[in-house]
Amino acid sequence: MKPEIQNISLSSASMDVIVKVNDSLTINVRLPISAAQYENMTVAQIRDAATQHAKNQHRD
Numbered sequence: 001m002k003p004e005i006q007n008i009s010l011s012s013a014s015m016d017v018i019v020k021v022n023d024s025l026t027i028n029v030r031l032p033i034s035a036a037q038y039e040n041m042t043v044a045q046i047r048d049a050a051t052q053h054a055k056n057q058h059r060d
Helices: 043-057
Strands: 004-010 015-022 025-031
Touching (some): 004 043, 015 043, 025 043
Antiparallel strands (some): 004 015, 015 025
16 A cells, blocks of 8 residues: 555645555654645655655654
């Protein structure tokens, strides 16, 4: 199963993204991406950025 975006919420300076990684894992991530930057991103880019950000936050 490929991770899929469940929800995106925008504010002036950030984006909150909920990504369903698999049946037992859903991640909530706040990305420092403005609404203006968001307009130029594809769904795949947002999904990948959220997934990578979550991985970076949980490294040992």
